[in-house]
Amino acid sequence: MAFVALMLAAGCSSQTVNGPSQASDSAQASDPSAVNGSAAIVFTDVAGREVRLDKPPETFIVANYIANFMMVGGAESLDKVVGMTFDGWEDTRYGEYKVFTDAFPRMKSGDIVSIGGYHDDVLNAEKIVSLEPDVLLMNLSQYAENNPQIATFEQAGIAVVVLDYHAQKLENHTKSTEILGLLLGREQVAEEQNEAYIGAIEQVNERIAALPEEQKGKKVYVELGNKGVGEYGNSYSDSMLWGAIVHNVGADNMGAGIDGGYGVLDKEFVIASNPDVIFIGGSIWSDDSGGDQMRMGFAVDEATAQERLAGFASRPEWKDLKAVKNGEVYGVDHGSLRNMIDYAFTQYIAKALYPEAFADIDPAKSMHDYYEKYLPELNDDGTFMIRLR
Structure with a gap:
């Protein structure tokens, strides 16, 4: 699997990320323009x-992935942030919101401006331009949703x-992460974080590849528990979040065919499919x-998580499912996806x-250990x- 590496050409005046080669420390040190900033x-x-900046950026708007931004940049990197997507963060990821704003009070001091919705991809173009950041960081769905405004940002001197x-x-x-x-x-x-990520994923892949074929292909149902026990929540296709992970580890993801990456599977389909693991x-x-929503993540105690998970496993229509009868029901923190850990x-x-x-x-x-090292x-x-007791 290719490691997307930083390349610093000795004696050149640009730094580039775009290929599968890995730079050495000596290459960076030999470029005086890289040393003096x-x-x-260019990457x-x-x-x-292709994105080009004439000099290292000093100010950022982080429309997504603030955890990754700070894990790479350290706590001091927050000083460079002038805007974030605050709207909806507290309502949809309260645990994450609380631990980040408790650790970094500047996030709720008013110094960092909210530039749109945390969860709906709609960004406030006028406010972004008024903040005059050097760089606007966004994810793929935000890029698609706000595509008509990209030219406006770039004309204002903002690198998207x-x-x-x-x-x-x-x-x-x-x-x-290289970027x-x-x-x-x-x-x-x-580079350290990428090496850790690659090493962990390759270890998983190697061990699964060595298993007998009959051990693979377990049928797995994933559900987001935000709607509570009485209503089924989203599942994910093989190209997104939990569905992608299930697919990557050699299991049969029941949400594989969902259009658009996520959606709710019919109750009858879930029951008829009789998943091995949930x-x-x-x-x-x-x-x-x-x-009765599923509770997981920062600031959630295990007793609460177990109680909520038991509620899902106790759905009357699930009593005869293999996963429930065999105790193969698990809870996972949805908020902790989308970052390098x-x-x-x-x-x-x-x-x-x-x-x-x-x-x-x-x-x-x-x-x-990852949080302890990169964001102590x-x-x-x-x-x-957790696994249901």
Whole structure:
């Protein structure tokens, strides 16, 4: 699997990210323009667009992936942020919102302006232009939704950079992280994170490849538990989030054929398919009127998560499902996907499906150690992955 690497050409005046080769520290050190910060930065982003900056950027708007931005840049990188997508963050990812704003009070001080919806991809173009950032970071769906405004941003001198951590593609994760390292002057940190990600994914792939074919192909149902027990939530196709992870680890993802990446599977289809394993994605959503949404993630204690997961497993129509009868029902934190530590969920799902092959892997520890190393200011207490007792 290709490692998308930073290339610094000795004696050249530009820094580039666009290919499969890996730069050495000596190459960077031999380029005096890179050392003194005067080098132009040229790279191809995840949308295939060439981006050029005449000098390292000093101010950013982060329309998505603030966790990745700060994991690469460190706590001090927040000082460069003038805008974020705050609207809806607290309502849809309360645990994440709380631990980030507690650790970094500047996020709610008013110094960082909200430039649109956290969850709806609609960005406020007028406000973005008025903030005059050097760089606007966005994801692929935001790029598609706001495409008519891209030319306006660029004419205003704002470099638009598209990243992707949604598709669970190794090449997109690593390329996005390389770009962040380049923009933030933290190439070595980005390289370390990519090496960890690649190593973890390759280890999972190698172990699964060595398994007998009869152990593969378990039927897996994934549901987002934001609607509570009484209504089925979204599942995901093989190209997005949980569905992509399930597919990547050699299982039969029941949501594989969903158009658009995600959608609700019919109750009758779920029951008739009789899944071997069930994963319920959780978070802390504000509209928990029935008190039965799946709770997972930062600031969630395990007793609460187990209680909520038991509610889903107790759906009357599920009593005869193989997954329920065999105790193969799991909870996972939906908010912890889309960043460089989400390889821990690939490890966890692989371990749930092939416990003997991954007996020595501790995904929860992988996650904790990552936060401890790259964002130690954050209180990472919570419940991120559980099996129903």
